[in-house]
Amino acid sequence: MTETSExxxxxxxxLTKDTEAFWTGGKDxxxxxxxxxxxxxxxxxxxxxxxxxxxxxxxxQPVSGKGxxxxxxxxxxxxxxxxxxxxxxxxxxxxxxxxxxxxxxxxNCDPDAVEFDMPVKVLFEEQDGCWVPLFEPDGDAT
Amino acid sequence: xxxxxxxxTAITGIGMSEISRGASxxxxxxxxxxxxxxxxxxxxxxxxxxxxxxxxxxxxxxxGMSDVGIPALQDALRLELGWYSNASETAGQxxxxxxxxxxxxxxxxxxxxxxxTMYEASARKTGFVNALNKPGDxxxxxxxxxxxxxxxxxxxxxxxxxxxYAHRSGMTDEQRAWIAVTQRKNAGLNPNAVFxxxxxxxxxxxxxxxxxxxxxxxxxxxxxxxxxxxxxxxDAAKETAHPVTRIEAVGCSxxxxxxxxxxxxxxIQCQPKVAEDxxxxxxxxxxDVDMGQLYNGFSFHTINWLENLGVCERYGxxxxxxxxxxxxxxxxxxxxxxxxxxxxxxxxxxGQVHEAVTQLRGDAGARQVPNDxxxxxxxxxxxxxxxxFILVRD
Numbered sequence: 001m002t003e004t005s006e007x008x009x010x011x012x013x014x015l016t017k018d019t020e021a022f023w024t025g026g027k028d029x030x031x032x033x034x035x036x037x038x039x040x041x042x043x044x045x046x047x048x049x050x051x052x053x054x055x056x057x058x059x060x061q062p063v064s065g066k067g068x069x070x071x072x073x074x075x076x077x078x079x080x081x082x083x084x085x086x087x088x089x090x091x092x093x094x095x096x097x098x099x100x101x102x103x104x105x106x107x108n109c110d111p112d113a114v115e116f117d118m119p120v121k122v123l124f125e126e127q128d129g130c131w132v133p134l135f136e137p138d139g140d141a142t
Numbered sequence: 143x144x145x146x147x148x149x150x151t152a153i154t155g156i157g158m159s160e161i162s163r164g165a166s167x168x169x170x171x172x173x174x175x176x177x178x179x180x181x182x183x184x185x186x187x188x189x190x191x192x193x194x195x196x197x198x199x200x201x202x203x204x205x206g207m208s209d210v211g212i213p214a215l216q217d218a219l220r221l222e223l224g225w226y227s228n229a230s231e232t233a234g235q236x237x238x239x240x241x242x243x244x245x246x247x248x249x250x251x252x253x254x255x256x257x258x259t260m261y262e263a264s265a266r267k268t269g270f271v272n273a274l275n276k277p278g279d280x281x282x283x284x285x286x287x288x289x290x291x292x293x294x295x296x297x298x299x300x301x302x303x304x305x306x307y308a309h310r311s312g313m314t315d316e317q318r319a320w321i322a323v324t325q326r327k328n329a330g331l332n333p334n335a336v337f338x339x340x341x342x343x344x345x346x347x348x349x350x351x352x353x354x355x356x357x358x359x360x361x362x363x364x365x366x367x368x369x370x371x372x373x374x375x376x377d378a379a380k381e382t383a384h385p386v387t388r389i390e391a392v393g394c395s396x397x398x399x400x401x402x403x404x405x406x407x408x409x410i411q412c413q414p415k416v417a418e419d420x421x422x423x424x425x426x427x428x429x430d431v432d433m434g435q436l437y438n439g440f441s442f443h444t445i446n447w448l449e450n451l452g453v454c455e456r457y458g459x460x461x462x463x464x465x466x467x468x469x470x471x472x473x474x475x476x477x478x479x480x481x482x483x484x485x486x487x488x489x490x491x492x493g494q495v496h497e498a499v500t501q502l503r504g505d506a507g508a509r510q511v512p513n514d515x516x517x518x519x520x521x522x523x524x525x526x527x528x529x530x531f532i533l534v535r536d
Contacts, residue, residue, distance in 0.1 A: 007292060008277040008278075009278045010290040010291070011275040011276060011279040011280075011281050011289040012281065012289055012290055013280070013282075013286035013289045013290065014280045014281060045401075045404075070302075070306065070408065071302035071305050071306035071408065072302055072305060073301030073304075073353045073354050073355075073356075074354045075292075075298055075352075075353045076350070076351045076352060076353060076354070077295070077298075077350070077351075077352045077353060079273075079295055080270070080277075080294070083292060089288075089291055089293050089299075089301065089302060089353070090302070091302045091403060091408070101403050101404055102403075103287050103291055103293075103403055105292070116306070116309055127290075
């Protein structure tokens, strides 16, 4: 169980033909990021077009799920009665390609222990057919 | 035609409704008040208005964020227009003004009525409005990437930008407090401001942290009210009642990724190229600018603009604003002289235009910036939204 079990239902993204793979890869424990077949550039958000080499041939590549915390904010406000006061909104840069950034909650960690540039790894929480990527401290990282 | 058509346009009229934390009339009623005041201020009549523009137009959602659009106001005033446009995907709130410049340059119209109406104070009393989304929603659009992470309030959604700025710049809460403290002092001299009682640095530090590093007193204050601006061709402006306040240069570019997440640079937001592009359209430099009316939805936006306009160096705002002297009415670079969105009220960038014109005309009374100011810069919005322009009284 993660700290997130006390939360109300998450709002969820409306899945599209571009984004469905990203939001459902967690079903198989995989963080899937769109990648160019030709030049291997990671394209995020997924669009089916490589801005590096202009290829339209892409696929969804399982990545390590590891990254670093570019920035974060610790919530202190009860925006609604169902919400806990303390939780963390983070922006993670992906290990495979730094300019791919993912929004997340940083979980399994005391909010006050969250630090800039902290190594993190992905985990998933399923809700209504969406496998939401979350991140937790990566104790194995060097 | 001049290479930069904005130089052929001028703000000839300004109008503002009553600004309050709960209006006695409708959002449309407030808008009519502001529009009629602006038309009269320009020495014009309804028959002279042949263009209309606003940002972002009627959202039809009753959240108060933008409940009045062009059709409702055009019909209420029975205006006959050569051109009209709302503009929500533009260079921030001033996108409506940038489009109006183009319309005047193209000859579609001569006098454009611009307006921005907020009704958030009333709307927030009756519902969970102004949130990015709600539990159980399915979210489309740019905020889908934040949707699952319980980031309901814009201040929380933007806070990672602010936190990275605070981390990299080393700006302390004590230093940042001077944005709120200085603006409140200005608001004390503005009879129309909604929050006028002075505050201190200690008051700022006692205001609750909403989400690190942002405090309640870092945020703008929701109001009911409307602002209207008349933008005219300069040839027509010369016939109007006031000193001409001319558009000197605009920054309306998008040379960066328009994303709240992927935006680079993340901590200083998308403003640097917009400021650079604006200064490339004028012989003026930041040293020629007498004041700034800088967006302050959150204090970090204002702080970022001070650096990105070149008022101070990168990460130098912490020293520049410390003590409040430099940004005071009689300081090196007065900002948000009416109290800004954080104290005068969230007119959503259009209050800034109203104030700049008032100051450049010398009509600001007790809060008048001394030494006959002639040049003001206005900026808007945060994250991947940025627009800026310079207004000059010749």
